[in-house]
Amino acid sequence: GSTIGILGGGQLARMIVIAAAQLGYKTHVFCPESDSSASHVATETTKSNYNNYANLDIFASKVDVVTYEFENIMVEPVEYLAKKVGVFPDPKVLRICQDRVQEKRFIQSLDVPTAAFEPIDSLDTLKTAIQKVGYPAILKSNTMGYDGKGQVKITDQVDLESAWKKVTNETGAQRAILEQYIEFEGESSVIVARTIDSTELCFPLVTNKHRNHILRQTIAPAPLPPAVHAQAKEIATKIGKGIGLVGILAVELFVVKQADGNYKLLVNELAPRPHNSGHWTIEGCVTSQFEQLVRCICGLPLGSVDLMKRITEKEYLEQPAAQQHPIVMTNLLGAEVETWEKHLSIKGCHLHIYAKGDIKEGRKMGHINQTN
Ligand code: ATP
Ligand code: MG
Ligand code: MG
Known part of the structure; x- marks a missing residue:
């Protein structure tokens, strides 16, 4: 059988490996850690830095x-690999998605709205930009940020110099983005899958609840009007097409309630890979996000994104009573994983443990999917 190579050895790679194995594929994980979450289940692992080109040559062969499982990977080694073997999504997707300014410019070029923003490369440009963007705003490292790292909310009480120092120190990046602070009603996300022959399908829109900037819970499907679901899928499909996606891509959205009571969606950021807010699909959908990725990159047809419920997505959205019983994904963060056994006896609860070594505060150690 064929072998799928995966850059990165975290829980996303682990779950890609499991889905690939189910379809009969072998997997080869390439990552710097010796004892990674994915290496416990992969067919083969290469322990190497991403910029070791001799090891990349062997891997490619x-x-x-x-x-790949994360967008903050160095793009040059990925481009190098792409000359030797098919890499999906294409490295040019990575280039856009790992740079917040480029990402927002790209999204706006498709006439899809985002928060107003200004690129920042010094304390001086920050001082000028805050006049344009206005208070409150949010200063984010342009690259390398995740789980809210390298971000500061800017109010008129905040000293700009210390904010600039904090953001650059946390990530080492010397460029940033200043975004208008959005007073959203909630946060949602939608995952689009697209094959080599350009067929595409979106998973249901979901609602995400964060705690300390880390995803806590996903409610699926999102308890929002059908028109909002349709708009979100339209946005995700447009972005998938526009970026030339092969694979899956998550679109994070701010849901803003307008004065007339209607909702407006703004794109926050993109992730060209499986996304934490898609973990519910493992038991919640006919095809999981991980299997869908494998299908996309291996030239297989897309799988159904129907709910694994005795109800269709349309019925769910039209019946308020059904929305009392969503599928709920809850992350097991840090020490929460220690009490994993208690979940085993709950009806409809599916436990996923990532087999990571050290428990650290806020670290994603596993998740549970409650399907009924
Ligand atoms: P992730 O772990 O999702 O990759 P990240 O570090 O890349 O996170 P963002 O998703 O950009 O960062 O921001 C993290 C969270 O901060 C968002 O989910 C949202 O709650 C809040 N946030 C980000 N940007 C804004 C904004 N412009 N206005 C209001 N809140 C924001
Ligand atoms: Mg991010
Ligand atoms: Mg985010």
């Missing part, structure tokens, strides 16, 4: 296709 042993795999049939390559994907």
